[in-house]
Amino acid sequence: MPFNIQKIRKDFPILKRKVNGYPLVYLDNAATSQKPQQVIDCIVDYYSNYNANIHRGVHTLSQEATDAYEISRQKIQKHFNAKNPFEIIFTSGTTHGINLVAQGFSEFLKEGDEIIVSAMEHHSNIVPWQMLCERTGAILNVIPMSEQGILVFSEYEKMLSEKTKLVFVNHISNALGTINPIKKIIEKAHEVDAAVLIDGAQSCSHIKPDLQALDVDFYVTSAHKMCGPTGVGILYMKEKWGNKLPPYQGGGEMIAEVTFEKTTYAGLPHKFEAGTPNICGGIAFGAAIDYLNEVGFQNIEKHENELLAYATSELLKIEGLKIYGTGPDKTSVVSFNIEGIHPYDIGTIVDKMGIAVRTGHHCAQPIMDFYKIPGTVRASFAFYNTIEEVDILVNAVKKAKMMLS
Incomplete structure (x- = not known):
């Protein structure tokens, strides 16, 4: 079917809810995806x-x-x-x-x-x-x-x-x-x-x-x-x-x-x-x-790659932010840290703004040991996420950095 992001989002009841007074921005899809009404x-x-x-x-x-x-x-x-x-x-x-x-x-x-x-x-x-x-x-x-x-x-x-x-x-x-x-x-x-x-x-x-x-x-x-x-x-x-x-x-x-x-x-x-x-x-x-x-994996791949490219570009504009995993063949995961700030603290603050991300070692502790870090903030996108949600994330990370610096 043609890829209509707003129609797709209506299939997911949980995306209508609010968290801490804000519309939910769910960016923890690598941990688990949300479920459409059909399922x-x-x-x-x-x-x-x-x-x-x-x-x-x-x-x-x-x-x-x-x-x-x-x-x-x-x-x-x-x-x-x-x-x-x-x-x-x-x-x-x-x-x-x-x-x-x-x-x-x-x-x-x-x-x-x-x-x-x-x-x-x-x-x-x-x-x-x-x-x-x-x-x-x-x-x-x-x-x-x-x-x-x-x-x-x-x-x-x-x-x-x-x-x-x-x-x-x-x-x-x-x-x-x-x-x-x-x-x-x-x-x-x-x-x-x-x-x-x-x-x-x-x-x-x-x-x-x-x-x-x-x-x-x-x-x-x-x-x-x-x-x-x-x-x-x-x-x-x-x-x-x-x-x-x-x-x-x-x-x-x-x-x-x-x-x-x-x-x-x-x-x-x-x-x-x-x-x-x-x-x-x-x-x-x-x-x-x-x-x-029915959504179509070509549609899924195209949309998620657009989200990944945009999120990578916008997050890297934040001074002191480093992304881990920068190879040319990637899917829609952005793991990052801001110099001098613990990832848990960033995750806690953006949650107050309704944004769900994962923090920690993501059950991949040897990777964190390789980079000599305690963990990362991980934003992981799905086909039902939007460019607007990426903007909300970026602004929230900027606010968290200002509060924690």
Whole structure:
């Protein structure tokens, strides 16, 4: 559809509210996105009209819920261009998906094997691999980054060897906005037969990854970053890995047959979906996918790039302001500090003017350690934000600087 920002904003009820007497300016989209009425209505419809457990009942409500849940899986498969619907595993979110893979690889790694992460990862894509190394004796190597916030690709190439078994990189940095060259990273890893997991939590609200074209082994993301509900996400697992990895949890749904002597497991995707899932969340994730595709990812990318360019230009006019993450390939995140002022203090003052930004290390403490700072102020934009809201932010930051200097 044609991109009409005012029409789009009317789809988001929360954007009508006031905070501290000011119209809400929501610029914390990297933490979680807001939800359009279409997704909210989907959630209400499920609980109002066909709430039931799935895959188990022969009664009408159960069949309706099962059909809606599996249709949502197919929507997600189509959206990400996975080869098969059973390669889409519903999870509670990105962190769950990463831990599922890390636990599964406990059986395949041995002492002296090597795995690689990047220096700009979220804690969720660091800690599970550290735990995996502790369990197996594998060695964790880190791809360094430059002052601009760009991964040093030549150093990554040097790390790869026949000892490399796994590579983990985020598609987009949540703290810097850097878009990583994941296709090249995947291709190089596959040259040494290493598997690759891409953390797509920050990318999928901005761009539409083609998983078959990327040839990635694992890809994880969360619905709540994509205008969907919290508590649900997906792990894309290439079929060959789905057949190799053992189940992450035991329980109902993931079994073929249970006796006290032996249990056999169900096939994909149910092998990794033990217990009653977030049924409503899975269905609403499909509704969010529909909404984003109706807006159009070309429209989203164009508008967000305009917001990013304008915000970068205007904020840099403030004396003493420094932006972290200045590479040429970025999405709509601006992380900044003002010399001599703690980011928390800026965040607190702009909140009094109705502006929601994130302050701190953004669950990416190694990045902050690299820059030798306690954290940043992070303004992260979505397609429903406006140029006028950027102006409000810039003026508020100027006022905060005047008050705190």
